[in-house]
Amino acid sequence: MSALEITGLTVDLPSGVRILHGVDLVVEAGRIHGLAGESGSGKTMTGLAALGLLPQGARAGGRILLEDSGSGAGTDLLGLPPKQLNSLRGNAISMVFQDPSTSLHPMLSVGHQLTDHLRHHLKLDRKAARAKAVDLLGQVRIPNPEEALGRYPHQFSGGMRQRIAIAVALACDPRVLIADEPTTALDVTVQAGVLRLLRRLCDELGLAVLLVTHDLGVMSALADTVSVMRHGRVVETGPRARVLTAPEHEYTRSLLDALPEHAPATGPGTAAESPRSTS
Template sequence: MRDLKIRIGEREILHGINLDLIPGQITGLAGESGSGKSITGLAMLRLLPKNAKTEGSITFEGRDLLALPERDMGRIRGQHVGMVFQDPTASLHPMLTIERQLTDHLRAHTGVSKKEARERALDVLRKVRVPLPETALKKYPHQFSGGQLQRIAIAVAIICEPRILIADEPTTALDVTVQAGVLRLLRQLCDDLGLAVLLITHDLGVMSSLADRIAVLRQGEIVEEGTRYDVLRNPQHEYTRALIDALPSHERAGADLESAESAAPVEEISKEVGNE
């Protein structure tokens, strides 16, 4: 993203932000409610409100996504850029089986056969660690727990093997112990598949153990950006310092650890900081 500005109606939401996503890394976008985090993610998929006006550029594989015809953009959504939402039910059809949702999505973007689509659906359910994937394919969304639904939503997002995955508050609606498992899954998928992940969250506690880089967004502006270690151990902006000061002491201590492998205990990484 370069000098991205977004105006909705009379209000300017983003004031010219710059952000890079790197394959095999998780970039955390942190900030309080209303800072523009979710709008940033939606802009990458060009899913903004009809009255939104954009300036700047979002470049993917040499093409500016903001300037592409809608037909070309439709191919990029889902196939090259996947998104996981806070509420998994928002992206899953209640009346369709999991098999139908996975295979329809895959075939719409790739044109593979029904047989291959089913095989890949099974494979992706194994990747996201959904128990008994053969049985899971035959079930409907209401037959799964919240944590399992989020794993299935992640499966839908990655079945086409995208280059970028946007995760917008993917654990906020989940039980604390379930959150930890979903976060570990995102880390593993990023490492194993070489995904460039944008993790949108208000919870710096999550970022202290998961993100490779952190960008801090305040009122539509990125006020600080750097490695997880630099941002959390040596914050330069007063807003970043205020967010860190709001963390419990044991989560601040997690910033001393320079690698994702040295993450804080699972019961600590998903506590919420502030309200969103």
């Protein structure tokens, strides 16, 4: 069942330049949909469009349908007024960015940031928000979550900060999580742990995950379905094993050929210990 359906998505910059040319994607509940391509292909812009975070003056067209939980109906995010979109952003649909410093305030404790988010969206009282914050940190495997609430982002390693950013994104039980290059800034060992975490959360919570990455090694370890973008268009979509072992589009083949060695398509429950990068 689709949780997020993007149809004919276009994005035009204020200068009149079109950077997305009719993007079509379907992200299903309980599955990870990988969106691959080189820098400038439109991957990140696709994710930002879904959250209404486009550059000022940019215009989006098409449809981004977010399935309403349990009803089978959907809400077109592109047609929502700002107030309604704000109520869904961080609640029904969330995003994890490449660098957690962009989403974690350096001057506020982890507990303050988590509980403020919970109280704003879920209207919890202080005690209930703190209890849920401790549970969230436990879900993402932060050691001593009670103690961690009183610490600041700089007191954690890069991998732990990214886990905290994931906890913030999951705080309001979203149906869709967009992860934009979530492991690029991490070393290989830490990267593998974060990938395993995303896989586990997807399986256990039934999350629909759109994983944006240039790294086909990450795709081979994690994605159920892979779409490849080039110049603002999706040029190929299919099951991970088929796309990565028998690609149909010439551009997909060129991305695979750029790897030091072809990345085998591994099972979705295992994260590669040494993801290989196209860069």
